[in-house]
Amino acid sequence: MSGTGFAREGYPVRSLFSIPFAGLNSHGLPTFYTSDGSTTVSGIYFQESDQKELDFLKYEGPTDPTDTGSFGNIFHYKGLTLNVFITYSFGNVVRLDPVFKKSYNDLTSTPKEFKNRWMVAGDEFKTDIPTIATQRQNWNDTDLKVAYNSYNYSTARIAKGDFIRMKEISLGYDFPRSLYQSVGLSNLSLKLQATNLFLIYADKKLNGQDPEFFNTGGVAVPVPKQFTLTLRLGI
Numbered sequence: 001m002s003g004t005g006f007a008r009e010g011y012p013v014r015s016l017f018s019i020p021f022a023g024l025n026s027h028g029l030p031t032f033y034t035s036d037g038s039t040t041v042s043g044i045y046f047q048e049s050d051q052k053e054l055d056f057l058k059y060e061g062p063t064d065p066t067d068t069g070s071f072g073n074i075f076h077y078k079g080l081t082l083n084v085f086i087t088y089s090f091g092n093v094v095r096l097d098p099v100f101k102k103s104y105n106d107l108t109s110t111p112k113e114f115k116n117r118w119m120v121a122g123d124e125f126k127t128d129i130p131t132i133a134t135q136r137q138n139w140n141d142t143d144l145k146v147a148y149n150s151y152n153y154s155t156a157r158i159a160k161g162d163f164i165r166m167k168e169i170s171l172g173y174d175f176p177r178s179l180y181q182s183v184g185l186s187n188l189s190l191k192l193q194a195t196n197l198f199l200i201y202a203d204k205k206l207n208g209q210d211p212e213f214f215n216t217g218g219v220a221v222p223v224p225k226q227f228t229l230t231l232r233l234g235i
Contacts, residue, residue, distance in 0.1 A: 002153075003095030005063035014064050016093050017057040019044055021128065021154040028118030028131030029144075030151040042143035044150040060158050066091030070167070079176065081191075085168040086200070092161035094203075094211055098152035102133050102144040112207045128156045159205040163212070166197045187234035195226040 005014030020033040031039045035056040048054060072085040099111045118124060118131040130151055138144050151157065172191035180188040202211050213223065 003063065011059060012062040012064070014062060016060040016063050016095060016158070017054075018060050018155040018158055019150050019153055020056065020058050021151070021156040024118050024124035024128065024130055026121060026124060027137065028124065029133070029137070030130045030147055030154070030156075032150050032154060042141055042145075042147040042150070044146060046146070046149070058155050060155070061091075061093040063092055063094075063161070065089040065161060079174040081170075081172040081174070083168070083170040083172075084166075086164060087167045088164045089212070090162045094159050094161040094206070094209070095153070096157040096159055096206070097209060098149070098157075100130065100148045100151050102138055102148050104132065159209075159211075160203040161211045162201070162203065163199055164201040165199050165212075168193065168195050169197060170194070185233055185235060187232065189232045191228075191230045191232075193226075193228045193230070195228075196223050197225060 003016070005016050007013050008015060008017075022031040022033050022039045025031050025041065029041050031041055032044055033056065034040050034043060035054075067090045068088065070085065070087045072083070075082040075084075097111070099113075101108075104110065113129050114132075116127050117129040118127055130148070133144055133148075141147070170191055170193035172189055175188040175190070199211075210223070
């Protein structure tokens, strides 16, 4: 069920599987379908190794895109040169970051989804984001950690990996020879380049998560935006 995918006979390499999400209960806790068709809050067994017992997991799709490519064009006008480079990828699925837990502290960086979480009775019909568990709920169910971990790896936490990205835009200018010949230069140009600027299209369910980046923990960070200013002098 990990976001990197898993190999299983009859499925693509690096296939993604999920625990079937059955919605929130009247207390805002997540529920799930089990292998026998019943529902549970914290009864999912993560150490199961029997392949037949894993058949209840839902196949989501491959984590590797089936179609990738790029499109670029260069425009010239007098001394100006504009380069636009777009990349795209389609056909895969992404596991959303596993950010839900049974409890949080003041150091927790909470995701945007928390704005739409279950807060009062009846919200279970309007949202699939579970409640922030109270201390009483944690006392009543000592395995509530399993429930929230199950939610992280459930069908509710899957998004399409399709995206179209503005990979690079650069604007260059070649100065007229009359401006630099007198100082012994053979050419003079200036270029401003922006890389990984923004996503033109991505699944709204990603909520800002980069579809090209799977968070493996530690100090890993997505590829940042980069801006480069280049001055070329020819002698």
